[in-house]
Amino acid sequence: MQIKVENIxxxxxxxxxxxxxxxxxxxxDYVGIIGPNGGGKTTLLKLMTGLLKAQHGHISIFGMDPRKARAHGKIGYVPQRIVQSNIQCPATVEEIVASGRIAKSSDGKVIEAAMKDADVEQFRTRSIESLSGGERQRVFIARALASEPIILILDEPTTGVDLKAGRNFYALLKHLNKEHKLTIIIVSHDIEAVAKEVNMVLCLNRKLVSTCKHEDLKANTEEILKALYGPDKNFIHHQHA
Amino acid sequence: MLDIFQYDFMVRAFMAGFAIAIIAPMVGIFLVTRRYAFMADTLAHVSFAGVAAAFLLGFEPIITALLLSIGTSLTVEKLRSSGKVLGEAGLAIFLSGGLALASVLISASRGLNLNLSGVLFGSIATVTTLDLQLILGLGVVVLFTIFFLYRQLFAISLDEELATVSGLPVTRLNRILVILAAIIVSLSMRIVGILLVGALMVIPVIAAMQYKKSFFATFIISIIISLFSVISGLFVSYYLGWASGGTITLIAITIFVTSSLINLRRN
Known part of the structure; x- marks a missing residue:
């Protein structure tokens, strides 16, 4: 068992x-967390990364408290606002990626590999502010990979990113999950994309409304979404090319 | 040898200025990138109260200012990290409070020989041997601390939340950073004066940021700009009889404006 969340x-x-x-x-596992705004998705991620402490219940990552797990560099994290935030820090891509390895000894080869995996090598000397949303996204993925994590946690990673960059981004996550055996947990509003990519979906609206495999979500999308967002909501389907 | 160095007080001023010019932007860059540049000014105003209290009570001004400044920096940081008071609002309270306390203490110490202009705007003639020993000693401490914590401080400058999940002791690092800022502010006040102390930590950094280089390059460029501003400012101030703090700050601002114009032209 990698992550166990009990009665949080x-x-x-x-x-x-x-x-x-x-x-x-x-x-x-490649896990998607979906649900309405204010449904507790970001709070759940913050509890899993040890940024918040639950008042009730318990979370363990490899049997460890999340704070201990992150101190060992086991968790890679890409927060919601990082891509859109106005980063005032005059940093190059290489400096940002290297900062992901801060809790471990600096290792040029791992940093190089992280940049290669996230396909940001060509931007290494460019400042972060000169990059597009999709490119920034990949830089922060590379930063997370530089710590050689076992779990990668992403909060709304495709917000503000164009369709093509979003597609490339999901392809990158799939590659990391399949080839690097990285456990990925992603919060997203894009239900279609999540349903297509992940193998497990957590439907969260304060309570865990349902936990289903991606086939179940595909087969019973309308039913699950109505349980999650309310019976009066209409859903418009769109396809990712 | 230049006649300027015939005087012991000028040798002390140059040695102190050289040390401060190196360490001020080294800490300033981490404050500026975290939008905490106002911290230096706040601590300077609190140091002013420390100097006034020292005159009134007969203590050593630089040590009183240093202790008060460190205490304030830790309190402000605690308020900010607890989220009870917004960072800038907390700074504003201490800035006004420091100035208010200083003005009350100065009025209470009427008749004592406090060189107000020197304290506020810097006076190169006032650097004592004790000041110089403190500046060099604590300067080495600041230098080594930044050397060892550079990567960690860079990570928290980029994003505190990310740095926390990366396993860094962010609260402890923040405390160290504000203590370093408090030390530099207290040490710099003889050279640049309390009202202009923040300038030395902030202006060389934002001038260096105009060149849009890496963080490390910005770090180095800001030290070069700071050194040039302080050394040339001390020369000008000696030969023209101007206040050292104002002269140094005006030179740094000139470099900032020139750097901005170069950046504009390049774009």
Whole structure:
């Protein structure tokens, strides 16, 4: 068992964001988390990365507390706002990727490999602010890979990224999952893309509404989404080319 | 030898200026990139209160300023990281509070010989042997701390959340950074003056950022700009009798404007 989430509840003051959420993730899983805004997706990721501490319940990563797991460099993380944020730091791509290996000894070969895997080698001397959203996305993936993580956690990674860059991005994640056996957990609003890519979907709206395999989500999309977003919502399908 | 170096006070001023010119932007770059540049000014105003208290109570000004400045930096950082007070709002409280306390203490110490102009705008003649020993000693501490923590401080400058998940002790590193800033502010006030101390930590950095190089290159360029501003500023200030702090700051601003124009033209 790689990740075990047991009866997690979390409140921001009097606002309950997560209630009694439990699930398990195995090594090599590619997991999508979907749900409405305010449904607790980002909070769940922050609990799994140890950025927040749950008031109730327990999370273990390889049997360790998330704070301990991240100290060992086991978790790669790409937060929601990083791609769109106005980074004031005058840093090159190479410097940013190398900063991902900060808790471990610096290793040029691993940093090179991370840049190669994320296909950002050609930007190495460019400043981050000169790159497009899709390119920045890949830089922060490379940064996460530089720590040689076992789990890669991404929060809304394709927000603000154009369709082509989004497609390339999902292809990169698939490659990392298949070839590098990296466990990937991704929060996304793009249900179609998530359904197409992942092998397990967590439907979250404060509570875990359902946990299903991607085939189940494909077969019962309407039903699951109505349970998640409410019965009065209409869903418009779109296809990723 | 230049006649300027015939005087012991000028030799002390140059040695102190050289040390401060190196360490100020080394810490300043981590404040600027985290949008925390206002911290230096806040600590300078608190140091002013420390100097006024020292005059009133008969303590050594630089040591009182140093202790008060370190205490304030840790309190501001705690308020910021707890999220109870917005970073800039917290700084504003301490900035105004420091100045208010200083003005009350100065009025209470009426009759004592406080060189207000020298404290506010810098006076190269006032660098004492004790000041120089403190500047060189603590300067070495700052230099080594930055040398050993450069990668970690860069990571938190990029993004605190990412640095936390990467396994860095972000709270501890933030505390170290603000303590370093407090040390530099207190040490710099003899040369550039309390009102202009922030300039030495911030202006060379934003001038260097205009060249859009890597973080490390910006780090080095900012030290070069700072050194040039301080050394040339001390010469000008000696020969023309101008306040050292103002002269150094105006030179740094001139370099910033020139760098911005070069950047504009390149784009």
């Amino acid at each position: 509840s979390f409140n921001y003051r009097h606002n309950q964001v997560l209630e009694d959420v439990s699930f398990e993730i195995q090594t090599g």
